[in-house]
Amino acid sequence: xxxxxxxxxxxxxxxxxxxxxxxxxxxxxxxxxxxxxxxxxxxxxxxxxxxxxxxxxxxxxxxxxxxxxxxxxxxxxxxxxxxxxxxxxxxxxxxxxxxxxxxxxxxxxxxxxxxxxxxxxxxxxxxxxxxxxxxxxxxxxxxxxxxxxxxxxxxxxxxxxxxxx
Numbered sequence: 161x162x163x164x165x166x167x168x169x170x171x172x173x174x175x176x177x178x179x180x181x182x183x184x185x186x187x188x189x190x191x192x193x194x195x196x197x198x199x200x201x202x203x204x205x206x207x208x209x210x211x212x213x214x215x216x217x218x219x220x221x222x223x224x225x226x227x228x229x230x231x232x233x234x235x236x237x238x239x240x241x242x243x244x245x246x247x248x249x250x251x252x253x254x255x256x257x258x259x260x261x262x263x264x265x266x267x268x269x270x271x272x273x274x275x276x277x278x279x280x281x282x283x284x285x286x287x288x289x290x291x292x293x294x295x296x297x298x299x300x301x302x303x304x305x306x307x308x309x310x311x312x313x314x315x316x317x318x319x320x321x322x323x324x325x
């Protein structure tokens with residue numbers, strides 16, 4: 161399609177007007193400014209979707225990316241237990257499937273006291289993407305404990321572990 165100045169634009173394409181003189185465009189508000197409480201609430205809501213008919217141990221997770229997106233997960237049990245998938249890994253797999261691999265924080269919620277930390281398998285999966293992840297563990301009574309992934313998994317298995325020397 162030709163514009164009045166003779167230049168072309170793609171049909172259906174939208175043009176954005178430049179900002180008015182002296183004004184900057186509005187900054188994009190990132191939800192990575194989400195409060196810890198809000199992230200915990202998302203994990204609590206995710207927990208309600210857990211499938212845990214064998215243990216009745218329901219877990220919810222909310223994974224915050226550095227771009228501000230949140231991916232939630234709930235554990236899904238299987239009668240063979242070994243095929244059970246934890247809430248944290250469900251959230252990670254959803255994020256990776258959408259192309260997000262830069263994680264900032266994860267909230268994990270259970271009904272246990274004290275709050276439960278991610279299992280070893282979840283710690284290892286999280287460490288594949290970020291070594292300094294902030295982990296918030298909470299329970300339904302409002303108790304909150306904070307860790308870093310490095311604290312919970314100081315010597316993660318990584319590429320160096322498979323390199324031949």
